Every structure is written in structure tokens, then in C-alpha cells.
Amino acid sequence: MDSAGTDKTVKFARDGNIAILTVDNPPVNAGSPQVKADLTEAVARCLDTAGLTAVVLVGAGGTFIAGADLKEFENRTVPPVLPDLLKRMDAAAIPFICAIDGSALGGGFEVALGCDYRLATATATVGLPEVTLGIVPGAGGTQRLPRLTGMPTAIELIVSGHHVPAPEALRLGMIDRVVEGDLLQAALAFARELPPRRRLLQETVPPAAEAEIAAAEQAVLRKAKRNPAATEAARLVRLSAQTSAEEALAEERAVFTRLRLSNEARALRHLFFAERKSGRISGVSGRSERQIRKVGIIGSGTMGAGIAIAAARAGYDVTVVERDADSARQGTQRIAQIAGEQGPALEVRSDMALLADVDLIVEAAFEDMGVKKELFARLDAIARPGAIIASNTSYLDVNVLARCTSRPGDVLGLHFFSPAHIMKLIEIVRTDLVTPDTLKAGLGFAKTLGKIPIIAGVCDGFVGNRIFAVYRNQCSFMMEDGTLPDRIDQALQKFGWAMGPFAVSDLVGLDIDWAGRKRRAPTRHPQARYVAVADRLCEEGNFGRKTGKGWYVYDNGKSTGLNPDVPGYLEAERKAKDLPRIDRDDDAIALRALASLVNEACLTIEDGIAQRASDIDVAFTRGYGFPRDRGGPMFAADLIGADKVLADVEQLVAENGVGWRVSNLLRETVAAGKRLADIGAA
Numbered sequence: 088m089d090s091a092g093t094d095k096t097v098k099f100a101r102d103g104n105i106a107i108l109t110v111d112n113p114p115v116n117a118g119s120p121q122v123k124a125d126l127t128e129a130v131a132r133c134l135d136t137a138g139l140t141a142v143v144l145v146g147a148g149g150t151f152i153a154g155a156d157l158k159e160f161e162n163r164t165v166p167p168v169l170p171d172l173l174k175r176m177d178a179a180a181i182p183f184i185c186a187i188d189g190s191a192l193g194g195g196f197e198v199a200l201g202c203d204y205r206l207a208t209a210t211a212t213v214g215l216p217e218v219t220l221g222i223v224p225g226a227g228g229t230q231r232l233p234r235l236t237g238m239p240t241a242i243e244l245i246v247s248g249h250h251v252p253a254p255e256a257l258r259l260g261m262i263d264r265v266v267e268g269d270l271l272q273a274a275l276a277f278a279r280e281l282p283p284r285r286r287l288l289q290e291t292v293p294p295a296a297e298a299e300i301a302a303a304e305q306a307v308l309r310k311a312k313r314n315p316a317a318t319e320a321a322r323l324v325r326l327s328a329q330t331s332a333e334e335a336l337a338e339e340r341a342v343f344t345r346l347r348l349s350n351e352a353r354a355l356r357h358l359f360f361a362e363r364k365s366g367r368i369s370g371v372s373g374r375s376e377r378q379i380r381k382v383g384i385i386g387s388g389t390m391g392a393g394i395a396i397a398a399a400r401a402g403y404d405v406t407v408v409e410r411d412a413d414s415a416r417q418g419t420q421r422i423a424q425i426a427g428e429q430g431p432a433l434e435v436r437s438d439m440a441l442l443a444d445v446d447l448i449v450e451a452a453f454e455d456m457g458v459k460k461e462l463f464a465r466l467d468a469i470a471r472p473g474a475i476i477a478s479n480t481s482y483l484d485v486n487v488l489a490r491c492t493s494r495p496g497d498v499l500g501l502h503f504f505s506p507a508h509i510m511k512l513i514e515i516v517r518t519d520l521v522t523p524d525t526l527k528a529g530l531g532f533a534k535t536l537g538k539i540p541i542i543a544g545v546c547d548g549f550v551g552n553r554i555f556a557v558y559r560n561q562c563s564f565m566m567e568d569g570t571l572p573d574r575i576d577q578a579l580q581k582f583g584w585a586m587g588p589f590a591v592s593d594l595v596g597l598d599i600d601w602a603g604r605k606r607r608a609p610t611r612h613p614q615a616r617y618v619a620v621a622d623r624l625c626e627e628g629n630f631g632r633k634t635g636k637g638w639y640v641y642d643n644g645k646s647t648g649l650n651p652d653v654p655g656y657l658e659a660e661r662k663a664k665d666l667p668r669i670d671r672d673d674d675a676i677a678l679r680a681l682a683s684l685v686n687e688a689c690l691t692i693e694d695g696i697a698q699r700a701s702d703i704d705v706a707f708t709r710g711y712g713f714p715r716d717r718g719g720p721m722f723a724a725d726l727i728g729a730d731k732v733l734a735d736v737e738q739l740v741a742e743n744g745v746g747w748r749v750s751n752l753l754r755e756t757v758a759a760g761k762r763l764a765d766i767g768a769a
């Protein structure tokens with residue numbers, strides 16, 4: 088085997104008459120301008136070399152190509168571009184065989200589609216996830232894939248952006264063979280058989296009934312709300328059967344180029360990198376020395392059941408315990424009901440001693456400090472040395488719980504979001520005395536569960552709920568200023584929120600917040616602005632959806648409109664306080680809501696509770712229904728104009744009075760002309 092060009096990101100080597108091109112650009116062989124240039128040069132060399140019978144394309148480091156380099160997207164495109172390379176490969180006389188290990192995604196899979204044959208290891212994944220990044224494939228993906236899978240499947244795959252595991256890809260026709268054993272040797276053996284050329288663009292798209300295409304389209308487009316790339320991608324796939332490949336490719340490229348620098352695509356790229364950064368703690372790196380295999384969960388209410396299901400599905404050996412036999416029976420039923428046919432079936436037990444040999448305990452008992460303190464003291468006596476004890480509390484002081492044990496270094500918070508087996512967000516709560524190894528173990532556990540972690544310090548509500556509480560409070564002030572709750576909900580949904588705050592309160596239950604307000608009442612400043620309408624609803628037993636009435640009225644769980652009592656309650660309150668009326672249009676409502684989030688987010692970073700602004704963007708898009716296409720509150724504020732948001736914060740603080748202040752960090756960042764979303768980014 089001869090080899091050359093070792094300083095290149097694409098290495099050329101030969102095995103007899105077969106050329107081997109190895110893409111080597113760690114960590115994921117992303118298609119940077121250098122990779123594209125080197126690949127173009129290496130392909131040209133193959134085409135200029137006499138006597139070659141085939142080219143095998145492979146990736147170094149256990150992966151093929153994870154797609155275009157997303158870090159380069161803000162820069163101007165420099166030639167050579169991928170479509171031109173694929174055109175050259177199409178015109179070649181010899182076949183290209185792609186050997187896929189790890190990921191072949193986006194532009195990486197488009198290179199694979201530009202080859203004649205695709206072989207993959209059983210653990211490889213392939214796909215075109217561009218739509219999830221607010222763009223469409225830019226190098227023929229929308230034209231070549233339907234020729235392999237048919238149009239309905241291609242629409243489904245491209246619009247959803249699904250990463251397809253090799254066995255499924257084989258079934259769908261996306262790859263030709265799944266390889267057991269040495270991938271390169273298998274690809275070389277395949278090449279030696281002199282397979283005929285197979286240029287996808289010369290094939291026609293398999294026929295499909297319009298009804299089938301439309302059904303596939305509707306199903307995926309429904310899920311891809313507020314993403315213009317989704318509709319464009321579906322339209323482009325349809326073009327594959329309507330016009331020449333040349334015309335369709337030109338249209339695909341034009342759409343790709345237009346969407347690449349759209350605000351939605353920028354926002355989604357920001358979140359892509361933010362989600363990769365959010366689990367990092369400065370000064371803490373590497374894996375925990377502790378192995379977690381057995382997980383114990385205390386409590387089988389909605390949260391405990393969801394956590395148990397998530398852990399069991401991730402392969403942990405799970406033990407769930409309850410305080411007595413009756414609760415255990417109910418818990419077993421609850422888990423069966425939530426997990427459904429997919430399972431797992433878990434039997435909840437009523438014996439705490441069963442937790443003696445587990446590696447990690449997650450306490451998901453009733454949110455009461457007294458109950459939890461007692462539990463932590465008991466757990467300290469039961470858990471084996473070295474076991475980690477975590478609380479799923481959403482606001483209680485985990486430092487206090489840690490001090491109830493003789494091993495505060497092994498205690499942390501793992502705040503799941505409901506439903507815990509579905510929601511991706513998790514807050515890893517860093518107590519004062521927690522050891523780096525415990526944090527690493529908590530992060531490792533979260534990652535195995537497929538969660539996206541952010542790190543939070545200890546305070547009431549940690550990062551997410553602390554900021555969300557301020558936002559909700561601000562929305563109730565806007566209501567008291569004269570805008571009815573349904574109008575506020577509508578304005579925020581128009582901005583892109585999954586639900587408005589009043590609809591969320593009804594869903595969660597007004598009693599939950601009521602308990603919180605009563606708990607905080609003794610420490611509330613007597614002059615602090617306070618809206619009492621929610622208390623009135625609660626006093627009348629109207630707790631939202633579950634009682635059929637809250638901010639809205641419900642019939643069989645469906646809202647039939649605003650609770651007719653609310654306007655009267657509001658007017659009475661406004662009159663009693665002699666408040667001036669402030670009329671806000673939809674934009675002003677959305678801006679004020681955003682301003683409240685951004686200011687509290689900056690205060691949370693200032694206090695050392697949140698690590699960085701991008702973590703807050705992750706938390707709000709993954710846990711609170713903030714629109715992903717706006718990139719999270721901090722990124723959205725940068726797009727709207729950080730100075731405009733600051734001006735609204737200043738007004739908000741002036742209007743709200745006691746207890747409200749403008750974050751210095753916010754002021755300084757705006758004054759320095761820096762991006763809010765970059766605060767804390769190291």
C-alpha cells in the first residue's frame with residue numbers, strides 16, 4: 088500500500104488498482120473548506136491516475152463525515168464547493184465506494200450519495216439533518232435520496248432530519264450493505280469485484296401515489312412548526328420527480344444559500360453548539376472514577392415514575408421504593424401506565440433497605456424540606472460508602488440536604504423536568520461541598536439517559552425556575568396593567584412560545600404556585616408589587632385544567648375560552664390600587680416578557696448560579712417552550728437588539744418598583760457592544 092500527502096486532511100493511498108481516500112479532520116471529520124479542497128484534489132488525482140479500477144472513500148478516527156463544518160457557516164463560501172466535487176465524481180469512469188463508520192450526516196451523507204455504493208458498519212448512522220439546523224441539504228441530498236428510497240420516505244427522512252441507524256438505512260435502501268468485521272477490508276473486497284457504476288442522478292425516482300406523498304409530507308411538516316426549511320425541503324424533494332436533475336440541483340443550492348444565513352438557521356446553529364457546551368464545567372473534565380450500574384429511586388409519583396422509566400430504558404438496573412405497601416402498589420401501576428406497552432415493567436417496593444447496594448439514589452419524594460431532611464439522614468445510614476445521593480427537588484436548598492448526611496461531597500441535585508422520561512433538560516445542581524467526581528458522575532448519568540444537562544448553583548428555583556418565575560410575574564403585571572391573560576398568551580404564542588404563561592399555569596395547576604407564594608409570603612417586601620387575582624381563583628377552588636376552571640374554562644380538558652370571572656377580578660384590583668392603564672400591542676408584550684427573562688438571566692449569571700448565557704438558551708428552549716428558531720432568550724435579545732431590550736428592562740424596573748433592579752452585567756455587556764448570548768462563553 089503506498090501513501091502520500093500526510094499533511095493533508097484527505098490522505099491518498101493505494102491498494103493495487105484501488106485508491107483509498109481517507110478523510111482525517113478530528114474530531115468528526117467535518118467538511119471544512121480545507122477538507123473540501125483536499126478531497127477535490129484527491130479525487131482529481133484518482134481521475135488522473137491511470138490503471139485505477141475503483142476508489143474507496145473512508146473516514147479516520149472511527150467516523151465518516153459529520154457534515155459541513157458548522158463553525159464556518161458565518162463565513163463566505165470559498166470554492167471548491169461540494170456540488171462541483173460530486174459532479175466530477177459523477178463524470179468519472181470508475182466507481183466510488185463509500186465505507187461508513189460512525190456518522191455520515193448532512194454533507195457527509197451527500198458525499199456518500201455521490202458515490203456508487205455505500206457500505207457501513209452496524210453501528211454507523213446516516214442521514215440528512217440539515218432541516219434541524221434551519222437549512223436544506225446543499226449538495227444534492229434532496230435529489231439523490233428519493234431515487235434510493237422513494238419520495239415519501241425521502242420527505243420523511245429529510246424533513247425530520249432523523250439520524251438513521253445502519254440496519255434501518257439498509258432496509259430503506261440508503262446503504263447497500265452492513266459490514267461485520269473490518270470495514271476497509273470489506274470495502275476493498277467489494278471494489279475488487281469490479282461492481283458496475285451506479286450514478287443515482289441517472290436513475291428515476293420510484294413512482295409513488297400522490298396520497299402517499301401528501302400523507303408523509305403532512306405528518307412531518309406538522310411536527311416541524313415554525314421552520315421554513317421544512318416546507319422548502321419537502322418542495323425540493325418533490326422536484327426530483329418533476330424536473331431535470333440539473334434544474335432541481337440548482338434550485339436546491341439556491342434555497343440552501345438563502346437559508347444558510349437566515350436568523351432561524353443562525354439560532355439553530357447557536358443552540359447546536361450551546362447544547363454541546365452546556366454540560367461543561369470549567370476546571371472539571373474527564374469521566375468519573377465511579378461506575379453507575381444500579382440506580383435507586385425514592386418516590387413513584389409522576390416525577391419518580393418518569394425518572395425510573397428513563398433510567399431503566401437507558402439500561403440501568405433500577406430499584407424504586409415507596410414509603411408503604413399501598414403507595415408501592417399505586418406506583419407500580421403508575422409506571423405501567425406511563426411506560427405503556429414499550430415498558431419497562433418495574434415493581435415498586437416498600438423497603439428502603441433495598442437501596443443498600445445501589446450506586447446512585449435519586450430522591451423524588453414530596454417537595455417538603457422536613458420530609459426530605461429526614462430521608463437524607465436515613466439514606467446516609469443505608470447507602471453504601473461511595474454511593475451518590477441526589478435530590479430531584481425543583482427549588483429546595485440542596486446544601487441543607489447535603490449537610491443532613493455524613494458525605495456532603497457525594498450529594499448533588501438532579502432536577503428533571505416533567506415528564507422526566509421525555510423532557511431532555513436536566514439541571515445538575517452543584518452544592519457547596521460536592522466533589523468534582525460526583526459532578527462528573529451526575530453528568531455521565533445524565534448523558535447516558537440522553538439528557539441535555541446544564542449546571543446550576545443552589546438558589547430558589549435554580550436556573551430555569553428562578554428565571555421563569557420572574558417572567559411569569561412580569562406577565563401577571565402586564566395583566567394588571569390592563570391586558571387580559573388570553574391576549575398575553577396569544578401574543579407570546581405568536582412570538583413562538585409553545586404556550587402562554589397563563590395556559591401553562593392552568594396545565595401545571597394553580598395550587599402549585601399558590602403554595603409557593605404562601606411559602607414566600609413572610610419574606611416578601613410589604614411594598615413589593617403583588618397581583619392577587621391568582622390567589623382569588625385558588626381560594627374559590629379553581630386550580631386550572633384539573634378542576635375545569637382556572638384562567639380559562641375547560642370542557643373535557645379542552646379550553647373553551649377565558650374564565651368570565653377574570654376581567655371583573657382584574658378591574659376590581661386595578662380600581663383598588665388606582666393603577667394607570669398601559670395598553671400593549673403584541674410586540675410590546677413579547678418584548679417585555681423577553682426583557683424580564685434576559686435581566687433575570689443576567690442576574691443569575693452575576694450571582695454565580697448559571698455558568699453562561701448559552702446555558703439559559705438551552706434551558707428555555709428545552710424545558711420551557713421558548714421558540715428554538717429564536718435560539719433562546721439571550722440569542723433572541725441579540726437579534727432584536729440588546730440595547731432595545733435593556734431600555735425595556737430599565738422601564739420595567741421603574742414600573743415594578745421595590746425588589747427590581749437592572750443587572751450590571753446586562754448594562755456592561757450592552758455598553759461594551761458585546762453579544763448577550765456570549766456571556767460566560769470561554
Ligand code: 3H9
Pocket residue numbers: 114115117153154155156157158169170190192193194195197216217220223224225226228360363364
Ligand atoms: C450540512 O452538512 C449542510 C450540507 O448539506 C451542505 C453541503 C454543501 N461542524 O456532538 P458531539 C463538533 S449541515 C462543526 O459532542 P457526539 C462538536 O461541536 C451539517 N463541528 O459528539 C464537538 O466539538 P467540541 C449536518 C461539529 O459523538 C465535537 O464535534 N450535520 C460538527 O455526541 C463532537 O460532537 C449535522 O447536523 C459539525 N458539523 O455526536 C451533524 N459536528 O468537542 C452534527 C460535530 O469542540 N453533528 N461537531 O464541543 C452531530 O449530530 C453530532 O456531533 C455527531 C457526534 C452525531 C456527529
